[in-house]
Amino acid sequence: MAFRRRTKRIPARTPGELDAMQAAGEIVGKTLQAVRAAAAPGVSTLELDAVAEQTIRAAGATPTFKGYEGFPGSICSSVNDVIVHGIPDAKTVLANGDLLSIDCGATLDGWVGDSAWSFPIGELDLDVVALNAATEWVLMEGLQAMVPGNRLTDVSHALEQATYRAEDKFGVSLYIVDGYGGHGIGRTMHEEPYLENEGKPGRGPVIQEGSVLAIEPMLTLGTVDSAVLEDDWTVVTLDGSVAAHWEHTVAATADGPRILTRRY
Ligand code: MG
Ligand code: MG
Numbered sequence: 001m002a003f004r005r006r007t008k009r010i011p012a013r014t015p016g017e018l019d020a021m022q023a024a025g026e027i028v029g030k031t032l033q034a035v036r037a038a039a040a041p042g043v044s045t046l047e048l049d050a051v052a053e054q055t056i057r058a059a060g061a062t063p064t065f066k067g068y069e070g071f072p073g074s075i076c077s078s079v080n081d082v083i084v085h086g087i088p089d090a091k092t093v094l095a096n097g098d099l100l101s102i103d104c105g106a107t108l109d110g111w112v113g114d115s116a117w118s119f120p121i122g123e124l125d126l127d128v129v130a131l132n133a134a135t136e137w138v139l140m141e142g143l144q145a146m147v148p149g150n151r152l153t154d155v156s157h158a159l160e161q162a163t164y165r166a167e168d169k170f171g172v173s174l175y176i177v178d179g180y181g182g183h184g185i186g187r188t189m190h191e192e193p194y195l196e197n198e199g200k201p202g203r204g205p206v207i208q209e210g211s212v213l214a215i216e217p218m219l220t221l222g223t224v225d226s227a228v229l230e231d232d233w234t235v236v237t238l239d240g241s242v243a244a245h246w247e248h249t250v251a252a253t254a255d256g257p258r259i260l261t262r263r264y
Contacts, residue, residue: 010184010205010213013211024106025261026262027059030263034052036102036117042094043094044089044090044094045079045088046092052073052104053074059108062106063075064189065105073088076116077101079092087233095121097124099124099244101116103116115261116216116246117136117247128242132244139159139248141166142158143257145158151204151205153200156197157200159217163176176197176224177220208252212252216246216247218245220243
């Protein structure tokens, strides 16, 4: 007997649920702005973590990262060759020329927003300026594939193609970090499916009206390879090259992609 398997779909949120997710996401956006405003040479990433937690709690939300699988911070703070998951630390003091990546999550009324950006501390080397601009651009280009009817890896493919175009546009060689990517998100931060930042199009579950993904390109100037430090969190580039990380929580709607973690 033959059974027809239904094509899998990424869960759809109602318009009201998307509004609730955006309310959480806007707190993340506000928190990232506050952290950036506080970041300067001589400031530690632990001090930035306090700014983030205060901002999130003042908005009536809870820091999603804090306690997540034992993570101690309300942000991940990743400097230069740290790609993601840097732990806020009093000993990590920012200096002129650092590229700082801040990743943050907030939970409000049971819904989660997740977003990240990289920004300069003082003045960056020109190739790092290009890396960071390219990574933001790749996110904004890639998320255009977040439309109903597309499949999961259409987003992966769009991110990969944008990365290739960004090399010409920004005049640098870019490397897509292997083994890390985006994810479904809703009432918990990390939900199915896992979203690769590269790959062939037309595969995986179907994106519906109301499907939500956290889309997060991670690019480096030298390698696709990474290692996890002894703290079991900090992910660094294997060759010490600088990495950038940009992320938005994005819904597919009839009107096109809707960014739920805007930073106004
Ligand atoms: Mg994140
Ligand atoms: Mg994420």
